[in-house]
Amino acid sequence: xxxxxxxTLGDSAHENRAARRRGEAVNSADSAPLDDSVYxxxxxxxGAMRRFLSFSEATLTAAGITSQQxxxxxxxxxxxxxxxxxxxxxxxxLLQPNGAVQLVDRLxxxxxxERRQSPTDRRSVLVAMTGEGSHLLERLAADHLREMLRQExxxxxxxxxxxxxxx
Numbered sequence: 001x002x003x004x005x006x007x008t009l010g011d012s013a014h015e016n017r018a019a020r021r022r023g024e025a026v027n028s029a030d031s032a033p034l035d036d037s038v039y040x041x042x043x044x045x046x047g048a049m050r051r052f053l054s055f056s057e058a059t060l061t062a063a064g065i066t067s068q069q070x071x072x073x074x075x076x077x078x079x080x081x082x083x084x085x086x087x088x089x090x091x092x093x094l095l096q097p098n099g100a101v102q103l104v105d106r107l108x109x110x111x112x113x114e115r116r117q118s119p120t121d122r123r124s125v126l127v128a129m130t131g132e133g134s135h136l137l138e139r140l141a142a143d144h145l146r147e148m149l150r151q152e153x154x155x156x157x158x159x160x161x162x163x164x165x166x167x
Contacts, residue, residue, distance in 0.1 A: 017103070034129060035165065037165060038162070038165055040161065041158050041159075041161035041162040041165065042158075042162065044154055044157065044158035044161070045154075045155065045158035045159060045162065047154070048151045048154040048155045048158065049116060049155075051151060052147055052151050055147045056070075056144060056147070059140065059143055059144070059147075060140065063136060063139075063140060064110070064161055065110070065136075068093070068103060068111075069103065069106065069107055069112070070091060070137075070140060071137075072089060072093060072103055072104070072107060072113075073107070073112065073113070073133060073137045074137070074141070075089060075092045075093060075127065076089070076113065076127060076128065076129055077129065077134075077137055081126075082128060082129060083116060083126035083127060083128035083157075084106055084126060084128075085118070085124055085125070085126060086100050086101055086125065086127060087100070089103075089104070089127060104127050107127075107133070111128055111130055111132050111133070112129065112130060112132060112133030112136060113127050113128060113130060113133055114127070114128055114129075114130050115127055116128055
């Protein structure tokens with residue numbers, strides 16, 4: 001069996017940088033301390049994300065839905081034929097199937113989605129948006145897009161700063 005290839009970079013800081021570029025985990029105990037600009041980039045990025053999430057929570061609460069319900073509506077909207085099986089919704093949203101059933105029950109109770117029989121498998125049920133759900137999602141998505149674009153300068157600068165540090 002061939003011996004594993006050894007790095008010729010020399011010190012662990014170079015090895016860690018190369019590993020990060022490859023998307024591999026690095027041993028932080030062996031790496032050099034992070035530069036202040038890393039913390040500035042992370043703080044800026046997280047700050048912009050927190051502002052966006054705060055906006056999102058307030059907007060969704062005012063609309064009478066939760067962030068999980070909004071995410072489910074987005075998942076349904078982008079799925080082929082704009083309908084999805086509950087097991088696939090659960091998978092997309094990292095939920096247990098029974099949690100997805102409860103989520104769909106709440107959305108259906110609010111008149112935002114409906115269950116339909118699958119045209120290809122009579123045993124399967126699809127979840128699709130209602131007209132009311134589609135209109136609400138359209139409005140909320142437009143509001144979220146505007147806010148994301150408002151946060152774009154800070155997000156872009158933070159990501160640029162972090163990208164430059166990773167090189």
